[in-house]
Amino acid sequence: MASSSSSGLTFKLHPLVIVNISDHYTRVKSQLSLPPSLTSTSSAATSNNNNNNSNGGENNQNPPPRVYGCVIGVQRGRTVEIFNSFELIYDPSTRSLDRSFLEKKQELYKKVFPHFYVLGWYSTGSDAQESDMHFHKALMDINESPLYVLLNPAINPAQKDLPVTIYESELHVIDGVPQLIFVRSSYTIETVEAERISVDHVAHLKPSGGSAATQLAAQLTGIHSAIKMLNSRIRVLHQYLVGMQKGICPFLVIVVQIKFSWNYVNI
Amino acid sequence: MDSAIAQKTWELENNILAVEAPDPSSDFIFYYDEVAQAMSLKAKPWGNDPHFFKRVKISALALLKMVIHARTGGPIEVMGLMQGKTGGDAIIVMDAFALPVEGTETRVNAQADAYEYMVDYSQTNKQAGRLENVVGWYHSHPGYGCWLSGIDVSTQMLNQQFQEPFLAVVIDPTRTVSAGKVDIGAFRTYPEGYKPTDDPISEYQTIPLNKIEDFGVHCKQYYALNITYFKSSLDCHLLDLLWNKYWVNTLSSSPLLGNGDYVAGQLSDLAEKLEQAENHLTHSRIGPLGTSRKKEESHLGKITRDSSKITVEQAHGLMSQVIKDILFNSVRQSK
Numbered sequence: 001m002a003s004s005s006s007s008g009l010t011f012k013l014h015p016l017v018i019v020n021i022s023d024h025y026t027r028v029k030s031q032l033s034l035p036p037s038l039t040s041t042s043s044a045a046t047s048n049n050n051n052n053n054s055n056g057g058e059n060n061q062n063p064p065p066r067v068y069g070c071v072i073g074v075q076r077g078r079t080v081e082i083f084n085s086f087e088l089i090y091d092p093s094t095r096s097l098d099r100s101f102l103e104k105k106q107e108l109y110k111k112v113f114p115h116f117y118v119l120g121w122y123s124t125g126s127d128a129q130e131s132d133m134h135f136h137k138a139l140m141d142i143n144e145s146p147l148y149v150l151l152n153p154a155i156n157p158a159q160k161d162l163p164v165t166i167y168e169s170e171l172h173v174i175d176g177v178p179q180l181i182f183v184r185s186s187y188t189i190e191t192v193e194a195e196r197i198s199v200d201h202v203a204h205l206k207p208s209g210g211s212a213a214t215q216l217a218a219q220l221t222g223i224h225s226a227i228k229m230l231n232s233r234i235r236v237l238h239q240y241l242v243g244m245q246k247g248i249c250p251f252l253v254i255v256v257q258i259k260f261s262w263n264y265v266n267i
Numbered sequence: 268m269d270s271a272i273a274q275k276t277w278e279l280e281n282n283i284l285a286v287e288a289p290d291p292s293s294d295f296i297f298y299y300d301e302v303a304q305a306m307s308l309k310a311k312p313w314g315n316d317p318h319f320f321k322r323v324k325i326s327a328l329a330l331l332k333m334v335i336h337a338r339t340g341g342p343i344e345v346m347g348l349m350q351g352k353t354g355g356d357a358i359i360v361m362d363a364f365a366l367p368v369e370g371t372e373t374r375v376n377a378q379a380d381a382y383e384y385m386v387d388y389s390q391t392n393k394q395a396g397r398l399e400n401v402v403g404w405y406h407s408h409p410g411y412g413c414w415l416s417g418i419d420v421s422t423q424m425l426n427q428q429f430q431e432p433f434l435a436v437v438i439d440p441t442r443t444v445s446a447g448k449v450d451i452g453a454f455r456t457y458p459e460g461y462k463p464t465d466d467p468i469s470e471y472q473t474i475p476l477n478k479i480e481d482f483g484v485h486c487k488q489y490y491a492l493n494i495t496y497f498k499s500s501l502d503c504h505l506l507d508l509l510w511n512k513y514w515v516n517t518l519s520s521s522p523l524l525g526n527g528d529y530v531a532g533q534l535s536d537l538a539e540k541l542e543q544a545e546n547h548l549t550h551s552r553i554g555p556l557g558t559s560r561k562k563e564e565s566h567l568g569k570i571t572r573d574s575s576k577i578t579v580e581q582a583h584g585l586m587s588q589v590i591k592d593i594l595f596n597s598v599r600q601s602k
Contacts, residue, residue: 015331015506015509015513016331016332016335018505018509019327019328019331019502019505019506020328022499022501022502022505023297023326023327023328023362023499023502024396025501026297026499026501026502027297027396027397028396030297030298031298031299031396031398086395087395087396087397088395089394089395101391101394101395104387104391105391108384108387108388108391111367111384112336112364112365112366112367113365153501155500155501155504159508160508160511161508161511162505162508162509162511162512163505163508188512189509189512189513189516191513191516192335192338193338193444193520194334194335194337194338194440194443194444195331195334195335195338196513196516196517196520197334197443197444197447197448197449198330198331198334198335198443198449199331199506199509199513200517201330201448201449201496202327202330202331202496202498202502202506203506203507203509203510216579216582216583218447218448219447219583219586219587220586222447222517223517223518223587223590225510225514225517226514226515226517226518227518227590227594229510229511229514230514230518230594
């Protein structure tokens with residue numbers, strides 16, 4: 001179902017959207033399972049899960065819940081930039097989307113972020129499914145070609161790549177019948193400076209305040225880690241090129257897209 | 268082994284608490300226990316002790332949203348509300364949302380306008396599964412530091428009378444970008460007439476001259492709370508993977524270019540302060556200066572700190588440029 005997109009649109013995703021979706025999912029998951037301290041004393045909780053070991057949250061018999069929501073942002077020309085997201089109410093069994101809720105939320109967000117509009121929707125799961133097409137079509141009357149952002153909440157420590165995929169819908173003719181199918185698109189992560197700093201702050205829990213020396217140390221460690229990444233990536237490329245030279249690796253046209261800003265050139 | 272020792276020393280100096288390895292059980296902070304919250308609201312342990320709440324825990328999502336919102340306001344103050352719950356002597360902030368009001372002088376009135384928005388938004392949130400209540404408000408002080416102004420203090424005192432538990436958070440997005448670290452402060456006011464038993468010396472921050480009076484008059488009426496951050500295990504995992512993508516942004520960021528106006532403002536403010544200090548000295552040449560309280564630094568001392576802070580930030584920016592220059596612009600034969 002997922003081949004690569006041919007629409008020629010470039011997608012930019014902001015980290016806020018990713019943290020939003022992750023928070024939504026964590027919230028829904030925690031509400032379904034009780035923390036162990038409350039299993040014995042709480043009387044108001046109604047939970048169907050077995051919580052007979054201390055890590056009650058992870059041993060749900062039920063499959064992890066799917067959450068649904070809307071992504072908003074701006075589209076300028078061929079670039080689509082996704083800035084923010086909010087939750088939606090959708091019942092997968094009846095396939096009904098709560099329209100009034102969607103409109104209410106849209107209104108509220110328009111007041112605070114007047115430039116953003118609905119670009120598509122998001123959900124969690126490991127792969128795009130046929131049933132998702134219903135939701136997708138439902139959104140088509142708001143945006144004629146909505147996006148589908150899928151986040152895979154399974155924590156896999158061996159994973160190197162961000163488990164977020166963006167799908168578009170395209171009309172393909174399959175067996176003589178024109179159908180809408182999902183096609184995968186590539187995206188880049190885009191940050192505003194303030195966003196980057198706060199993400200960095202939370203990700204690495206840098207110290208706030210402190211003497212000038214410690215601030216300097218923090219600043220330099222940040223740059224150091226970035227340069228380490230650059231170094232490792234270049235090494236990989238180098239190895240591959242050497243391999244190509246020796247004839248081990250097949251010849252490939254390597255398109256090196258070095259996307260740096262112009263700040264590098266003499267200041 | 269030296270690096271290990273150095274790291275330990277650095278961590279000790281900065282009181283970095285080892286991040287609790289986020290396993291799935293630590294995600295339970297996300298669970299909203301309605302019964303326990305209702306009980307604690309009835310019991311009101313904060314009613315008798317103005318210093319009851321000592322800590323604030325802010326979620327990664329709330330921090331991100333607040334900083335981004337504050338930055339989009341540019342030089343205009345923006346404000347919003349925070350949702351969360353209480354946990355012992357800590358206020359836990361789970362989420363934040365922006366309010367459609369612009370910073371005005373009469374911010375107390377502006378809150379009345381925002382009530383409708385707040386009610387609507389809270390309703391939709393409860394429907395969508397976010398059960399927490401509003402537990403505080405945040406606003407931005409673009410470029411002039413994290414503290415409560417006179418109006419902020421009166422707003423917060425009102426809030427603490429009628430909407431307890433309530434927290435005030437101030438964010439400075441300009442200083443955040445210029446310094447490269449988040450500039451945020453969480454405060455609670457003392458009730459009218461209450462004198463704090465001990466006088467905690469807060470961390471020094473530079474305040475521009477036109478605001479310094481406002482700051483000085485009210486700085487004893489509130490106290491700052493300790494802020495820690497938390498994130499879910501999924502957040503951790505995603506943020507780690509995110510680093511694989513945005514290290515490019517880290518390298519390509521250039522704080523020198525983004526904050527030109529702010530730095531110019533800082534420098535002119537410093538010049539004004541120097542002039543003021545000079546006048547102060549010349550006028551009190553006659554007769555000895557009153558014995559200054561030991562805790563307060565002299566004017567010149569403060570000015571020195573301000574100027575060194577500006578220099579340090581500029582030096583950081585320059586350093587990154589030099590590093591990048593060496594890395595990319597100089598062509599050398601390797602080995």
